[in-house]
Amino acid sequence: MSTPEFVIVGGGLAAGTAAVTLREEGYDGHLTLIVAEAHKPYIRPPLSKGYLAELDESELWVQQDDWWRDHDVEVRTGQHARTLNLRGRSVELEGGGSVPFDRLLIATGATPKKLDVPGGDADGIHYLRTIEDSRGIREATEDGEKKVVVVGSGWIGMEVAATVRGFGNEVTVVSHAKVPLSTALGDELGEVFAQLHLDHGVRLIRGAGVEGFGVSDGRVTSVRYDGGEVEADVVVVGTGIQPLVRIAQDAGLQTEKGILVDAGMRTGVDGVFAVGDAADPMHPVVGQRLRSEHWANAIGTGRTAALNMLDRGVEYDDVPYFYTDQFDLGMEYSGYRPLMEDAHVVYRGDVPGREFVSFWVTPDGRVVAGMNVNVWDVNEDVQALIRAARPVDESRLADPSVPLGDLVAGA
Numbered sequence: 001m002s003t004p005e006f007v008i009v010g011g012g013l014a015a016g017t018a019a020v021t022l023r024e025e026g027y028d029g030h031l032t033l034i035v036a037e038a039h040k041p042y043i044r045p046p047l048s049k050g051y052l053a054e055l056d057e058s059e060l061w062v063q064q065d066d067w068w069r070d071h072d073v074e075v076r077t078g079q080h081a082r083t084l085n086l087r088g089r090s091v092e093l094e095g096g097g098s099v100p101f102d103r104l105l106i107a108t109g110a111t112p113k114k115l116d117v118p119g120g121d122a123d124g125i126h127y128l129r130t131i132e133d134s135r136g137i138r139e140a141t142e143d144g145e146k147k148v149v150v151v152g153s154g155w156i157g158m159e160v161a162a163t164v165r166g167f168g169n170e171v172t173v174v175s176h177a178k179v180p181l182s183t184a185l186g187d188e189l190g191e192v193f194a195q196l197h198l199d200h201g202v203r204l205i206r207g208a209g210v211e212g213f214g215v216s217d218g219r220v221t222s223v224r225y226d227g228g229e230v231e232a233d234v235v236v237v238g239t240g241i242q243p244l245v246r247i248a249q250d251a252g253l254q255t256e257k258g259i260l261v262d263a264g265m266r267t268g269v270d271g272v273f274a275v276g277d278a279a280d281p282m283h284p285v286v287g288q289r290l291r292s293e294h295w296a297n298a299i300g301t302g303r304t305a306a307l308n309m310l311d312r313g314v315e316y317d318d319v320p321y322f323y324t325d326q327f328d329l330g331m332e333y334s335g336y337r338p339l340m341e342d343a344h345v346v347y348r349g350d351v352p353g354r355e356f357v358s359f360w361v362t363p364d365g366r367v368v369a370g371m372n373v374n375v376w377d378v379n380e381d382v383q384a385l386i387r388a389a390r391p392v393d394e395s396r397l398a399d400p401s402v403p404l405g406d407l408v409a410g411a
């Protein structure tokens with residue numbers, strides 16, 4: 001029997017995790033990663049936080065350089081997969097050449113949505129996805145003397161605002177949302193982050209759609225929004241991402257918000273899998289698709305796909321998780337966003353002091369999401385409460401003297 005060929009298209013955390021899992025789980029056939037970027041797999045969360053602040057590369061890599069060599073993984077950096085030939089079982093590369101596969105993993109991730117408004121191509125307007133993007137923002141803002149305008153009040157916008165404010169810049173966030181992070185957390189908890197930024201001297205312009213940029217000599221000078229204009233030396237746009245699904249679509253794979261996969265990360269074509277930001281997996285617990293754009297999802301789906309490339313028959317059923325660090329606030333969130341719609345929030349701890357846990361509780365008393373803010377070592381219990389899916393006593397949930405473990409155990 002010939003050695004199987006496993007090919008992974010993409011070089012982010014999902015691709016890297018899958019490759020590491022394959023080797024850890026004993027796959028010893030040929031393994032190729034086709035990676036458009038110039039780097040071996042790396043993680044992106046530090047690009048808006050620690051790396052942007054310190055330019056310390058050590059925390060970025062999924063594995064150090066020698067790991068890939070020692071484990072005989074062929075990482076073809078700087079190579080772009082152009083076409084997936086699923087019938088002929090090969091990946092065609094831009095610039096010629098093709099790579100045959102027996103099993104294929106698509107981990108192409110996503111790219112920032114571009115603001116298509118007048119002046120949008122001016123110098124000084126940045127997007128953030130890659131190491132190079134992060135370095136560019138750092139170089140433009142590190143002297144701390146700039147007027148920086150961040151467009152968008154989602155995770156990346158708010159994290160960049162916090163980091164570049166930390167350099168001393170004058171920072172304004174302009175967003176069509178009335179409350180930062182409301183899409184993820186709802187208005188009530190989004191206001192906690194709004195206040196955090198206001199307390200640190202960030203200006204928030206809310207409910208304002210950006211209509212264009214003022215430009216002089218090719219450089220951005222201002223951001224124009226419905227209702228006004230704000231001066232800008234540097235602009236960072238963080239208005240969401242677009243999953244990179246075109247090659248999957250062109251190959252005939254089904255896509256909606258991402259590449260459709262089952263809970264085992266399988267597409268509709270035998271031996272072809274998709275993961276991470278590019279995928280739209282079925283979640284076996286909530287019984288609907290839960291597309292996620294987060295670090296933990298890249299790890300979990302990457303690992304699941306690798307195991308199923310080895311025919312292990314596993315499903316990814318983790319509670320979605322993410323974290324952020326902004327100024328002196330660190331938080332972890334776990335939960336099912338679609339189930340939060342009817343929920344109310346129960347607090348445990350000191351909300352004005354920003355040291356608390358919030359729980360989203362459904363009308364029938366189940367915890368469907370939880371967020372710990374500057375409180376640590378509780379997120380596993382929060383997840384266990386969500387998984388338990390049974391009614392809890394709200395007064396005990398709110399009482400910090402009651403261990404969460406007791407509530408998990410139903411005591």
Ligand code: FAD
Pocket residue numbers: 009010011012013014015034035036037043044045046047048079080081082107108109110128129130156244247275276277278292293294295296298321322323324325
């Ligand atoms: P990606 O990391 O996007 O990797 C995909 C790779 O595939 C890229 O290298 C791309 O160039 C390559 N590729 C695409 N098409 C092709 C092709 N045709 N051929 C070859 N290669 C191709 N999540 C959190 O939970 N917490 C955080 O605090 C957090 N912070 C973040 C901060 C920033 C600045 C960013 C950008 C993201 C952050 N995230 C965070 C989200 C998290 O990083 C992503 O969910 C994760 O990177 C997704 O991993 P991925 O491997 O699916 O995709």
